[in-house]
Amino acid sequence: MTEDRPRNFIQQIIDRDNSTGKWGGRVHTRFPPEPNGYLHIGHAASICLNFGLAREFGGKFNLRFDDTNPAKEEAEFVESIERDVKWLGADWEGEFGGGLYFASDYFEQMYAYAVELIKKGKAYVCELTAEQTRECRGTLTEPGKPSPWRERPIEESLDLFARMKAGEFPDGSKTLRAKIDMASPNMNLRDPVMYRVQHATHHRTGDAWSIYPMYDWAHGLEDSIEGITHSICTLEFEDHRPLYDWYLDAINEGRGGTALGGPALRAGCEEEPETHGSESRATVWGPTIHHPQQIEFAKFLLNFVVLSKRNLIRLVQEGHVDGWDDPRMVTISGLRRRGVTPEAIRTLCEEVGVTKFNSVRDMVLLENAIRAHLNKVCPRRMAVLRPIRVVIENYPEGQVEEFEIPNNPEDESAGRRKVSFSRELYIERDDFMEDPPKKFFRLGPGREVRLRGAYWIRCESFSTNEAGEVVEVRCSYDPETRGGSNPPPDGEGKVRKVKGTLHWVSAAHAIKAEVRLFDRLFTTESPGKTTGDFVDDLNPDSVEVLGECKLEAALADRTLDEPEWVDGIRRFQFERLGYFCVDDDSTEAKPIFNRTVTLKDSWAKQAGK
RNA sequence: AGGGGAUUAGUGUAAUGGCAGCACGACUGAUUCUGGUUCAGUUAGUACAGGUUCGAAUCCCGUAUCCCCUGCCA
Numbered sequence A: 001m002t003e004d005r006p007r008n009f010i011q012q013i014i015d016r017d018n019s020t021g022k023w024g025g026r027v028h029t030r031f032p033p034e035p036n037g038y039l040h041i042g043h044a045a046s047i048c049l050n051f052g053l054a055r056e057f058g059g060k061f062n063l064r065f066d067d068t069n070p071a072k073e074e075a076e077f078v079e080s081i082e083r084d085v086k087w088l089g090a091d092w093e094g095e096f097g098g099g100l101y102f103a104s105d106y107f108e109q110m111y112a113y114a115v116e117l118i119k120k121g122k123a124y125v126c127e128l129t130a131e132q133t134r135e136c137r138g139t140l141t142e143p144g145k146p147s148p149w150r151e152r153p154i155e156e157s158l159d160l161f162a163r164m165k166a167g168e169f170p171d172g173s174k175t176l177r178a179k180i181d182m183a184s185p186n187m188n189l190r191d192p193v194m195y196r197v198q199h200a201t202h203h204r205t206g207d208a209w210s211i212y213p214m215y216d217w218a219h220g221l222e223d224s225i226e227g228i229t230h231s232i233c234t235l236e237f238e239d240h241r242p243l244y245d246w247y248l249d250a251i252n253e254g255r256g257g258t259a260l261g262g263p264a265l266r267a268g269c270e271e272e273p274e275t276h277g278s279e280s281r282a283t284v285w286g287p288t289i290h291h292p293q294q295i296e297f298a299k300f301l302l303n304f305v306v307l308s309k310r311n312l313i314r315l316v317q318e319g320h321v322d323g324w325d326d327p328r329m330v331t332i333s334g335l336r337r338r339g340v341t342p343e344a345i346r347t348l349c350e351e352v353g354v355t356k357f358n359s360v361r362d363m364v365l366l367e368n369a370i371r372a373h374l375n376k377v378c379p380r381r382m383a384v385l386r387p388i389r390v391v392i393e394n395y396p397e398g399q400v401e402e403f404e405i406p407n408n409p410e411d412e413s414a415g416r417r418k419v420s421f422s423r424e425l426y427i428e429r430d431d432f433m434e435d436p437p438k439k440f441f442r443l444g445p446g447r448e449v450r451l452r453g454a455y456w457i458r459c460e461s462f463s464t465n466e467a468g469e470v471v472e473v474r475c476s477y478d479p480e481t482r483g484g485s486n487p488p489p490d491g492e493g494k495v496r497k498v499k500g501t502l503h504w505v506s507a508a509h510a511i512k513a514e515v516r517l518f519d520r521l522f523t524t525e526s527p528g529k530t531t532g533d534f535v536d537d538l539n540p541d542s543v544e545v546l547g548e549c550k551l552e553a554a555l556a557d558r559t560l561d562e563p564e565w566v567d568g569i570r571r572f573q574f575e576r577l578g579y580f581c582v583d584d585d586s587t588e589a590k591p592i593f594n595r596t597v598t599l600k601d602s603w604a605k606q607a608g609k
Numbered sequence B: 001a002g003g004g005g006a007u008u009a010g011u012g013u014a015a016u017g018g019c020a021g022c023a024c025g026a027c028u029g030a031u032u033c034u035g036g037u038u039c040a041g042u043u044a045g046u047a048c049a050g051g052u053u054c055g056a057a058u059c060c061c062g063u064a065u066c067c068c069c070u071g072c073c074a
Helices: A009-020 A041-056 A075-088 A103-119 A130-136 A154-165 A215-226 A235-252 A309-317 A332-338 A342-352 A363-377 A479-484 A602-607
Strands: A028-031 A060-065 A097-102 A123-126 A175-178 A193-197 A211-213 A230-234 A293-297 A387-392 A401-406 A416-421 A424-428 A448-451 A456-464 A470-478 A504-506 A511-518 A543-551 A571-574 A578-582 A592-598
Touching: A009 A041, A009 A230, A009 A293, A028 A041, A028 A215, A028 A230, A041 A060, A041 A075, A041 A230, A041 A332, A041 A342, A060 A075, A060 A103, A060 A215, A075 A332, A075 A342, A097 A103, A097 A215, A103 A123, A103 A154, A103 A175, A103 A193, A103 A211, A103 A215, A103 A235, A123 A154, A154 A175, A154 A193, A175 A235, A193 A215, A211 A215, A215 A230, A215 A235, A230 A235, A235 A293, A332 A592, A342 A363, A363 A571, A363 A578, A363 A592, A387 A543, A416 A504, A448 A479, A470 A479
Parallel strands: A028 A060, A060 A097, A230 A293, A387 A470, A511 A592
Antiparallel strands: A123 A175, A175 A193, A193 A211, A387 A424, A401 A416, A424 A504, A448 A456, A456 A470, A511 A543, A571 A578, A578 A592
16 A cells, blocks of 8 residues: 555554455455434444445445344435445445445344354343343343353253244243353353344334344344455444454354355455365364454544434434434535535545544534535635625616636636626625724725726715615726726826725626525534533524525526536535535525535634634 | 553644654734635643653553443444
């Protein structure tokens, strides 16, 4: 790898594996979501990590739905997750794609492995209730007590397990448990449940199963079957790793020969499977199965948001937001609707890196990553969000000029577009002050400013309504500043200067639009931390809808100079205001734009002081 | 005497016994037809205490603090 970037600890592990030939140079990762909710930016970090490693090392990346609990899972979530993962660019079908899988497709194989463990005396059917199981488990400081069913005959467990599968027993009446160590200081090893009875309709297998595997039992098997080399998960599973390994080792006990991870999957991999002995050692249990390495990293956390699934669901269900794809949500679909690009998210994930330390990332990092990308690729446009009318008194009535304004001052290849200018215009309300302070570089009585790409104008007078609000500003323009350029020097050779440049829209040519401004959903860094309930920290002003915005005509329809966006979302920089995109709800009759993020605003910062 | 993981500028992240570096932020200044962008500069750090060593962020010992673990969730 030709990397001058620092390498994170997972890359270093893979470097080492490759140099020792542990996996024969193979790198196979996966993203294993449970389809019980929408993906958020924290998941994006995991997706970028896993897919990024597959790409970097020329390996494969699987998308696998960990659908082992029918009570919580729905097909709707499968669809949204596929869409989001694809949008992020983690293509499970492309060059580095290993494919799309469902844990539920492995249920039969998992069942067979479970039977094997019973036969080996490593698992037993337990008839304790959930509550009794809990009581027997002990506490963090006291060992547990063995289940009375722990030493029952193998044949009995085999029979009962088959009947559990056949649906003979009610929910919660029996479990299959691994026989490990009720005194282990690691709670996960105190005879964990492998299967529970659950008569539920699964979104893919329907009513075929009345028992469902638990995460710890299922997950390693899924990884094994798919030939995953590096099974990357979050820190809270560190305590589960001994169990992950125990299950795989227990299956492999008494097995021999070639390790196989899903033959179908292996067909696409060129390297030799690892060998744990000669073929002749194969036993009644069959060949050794593949045993991936679990690696844990710290979750991606962001300040000023909530990220847990439970809390996101609450925001949606209690109506604090407008659905999973509300632009204020840090769900992938919310970010997409907000106008964020996958590139920005990928850059952010790259920048923050991967560690084992639980740290909270600053929201401004996300905002900066968005600005950095959008600044390069967005065509500039002019839009007046809170218009006030400007009349150029010395500009001929009925005259219209067209100015060609660059779409991107730093990128001539972005082209130019035509903008109409006339006697009556709109400028931003914030760009005029009756009694401006000294450092205000915009319009005020007697002051002169440049209209971007058009002319310099000077404020001659203004009028207000009964409420004292400015309703109209009357100006004169200097014909010698055409195109916005400096006027010729005066008699003494001095060139007149102007401090400010304003955006503007010709009143007669403007299109009307709705623009939605978003602010942070929460007012505090860690919502709920001091109030106890994150709902109490909701920002009441997180959305502002402006219905009377005036946009330059080029924004009406997609013009030829606009870039092609792979996700089809039109994005722009509205000069001096920020980055905006066309909302899903937008129609020709009623255009709607969302503000993705503001520009940096050092004036607002200074004015706030 | 429960177990596991962690701690480096304000924030995040490198340095894997050999010059503590980078990014973001903040603050200057320059450039600019966006108070944007860009450029230059300034700022500030190894949790604490002992030890090993010519030399320690790194190894050893102790302490402190934080996170995770007692679902038939994942």
